[in-house]
């Protein structure tokens with residue numbers, strides 16, 4: 001059974017100008033441990049798709065199931081990382097990471113042990129007592145990733161998490177995320193505009209068509225792992241990039 005299964009899922013928004021058909025007939029299956037990346041033209045419904053899986057929006061038709069159970073709202077088994085930093089500004093880095101554990105009344109010693117582990121995983125051990133305002137954008141996103149991982153979700157949902165970062169920080173965090181994914185054996189559903197980012201990270205790239213968005217093509221990425229930025233220089237990478245750009249241009253052009 002796939003971890004996540006969307007079956008003929010559609011979404012229509014009501015707006016002042018009438019119904020907006022955002023998503024239509026989305027069929028998508030993501031296996032446990034898969035790194036799935038969704039790309040598509042602007043406004044095709046990528047964020048809407050992720051928000052529905054997160055339980056922040058409701059599908060208008062079809063079904064969305066996690067381990068066979070219909071998703072009816074947000075849940076701790078799905079951890080979300082957004083593009084903009086969503087840390088609590090009044091809490092230190094460590095307390096931000098411990099936040100979800102505290103809510104679930106995890107005992108102090110265990111909470112601190114888990115926080116320490118994820119601080120180390122994202123390379124922020126020396127900053128555990130810093131406040132978010134003392135951190136760079138890249139460091140804030142590291143905390144956001146650690147905070148979600150500390151809750152040990154079955155699935156990470158990431159909506160352009162590196163979209164606001166400069167190019168160099170972005171490369172560093174892409175490689176960090178690959179390490180985290182391997183170490184934690186996570187399942188990730190990741191949205192991006194950046195085709196290079198999609199190919200570098202993904203087991204499978206799902207290309208969406210323009211609104212009403214549907215999954216137009218499922219492209220397995222056969223590049224060997226572990227991967228780093230060297231992979232982006234290979235002829236195989238360029239071949240895949242050309243294929244994805246061609247699919248996107250059919251809709252944009």
Ligand SMILES: Nc1ncnc2c1ncn2[C@@H]1O[C@H](COP(=O)(O)OP(=O)(O)OP(=O)(O)O)[C@@H](O)[C@H]1O
Pocket residue numbers: 013014015020021022040041042043044045046047048049211
């Ligand atoms: N609450 C809403 N009410 C009405 N229309 C909405 C609402 N949310 C999204 N939409 C519309 O649904 C469509 C899909 O939006 P969505 O933000 O999911 O696209 P996207 O692919 O993530 O866009 P981008 O790549 O530009 O971030 C858009 O046409 C958008 O205007």
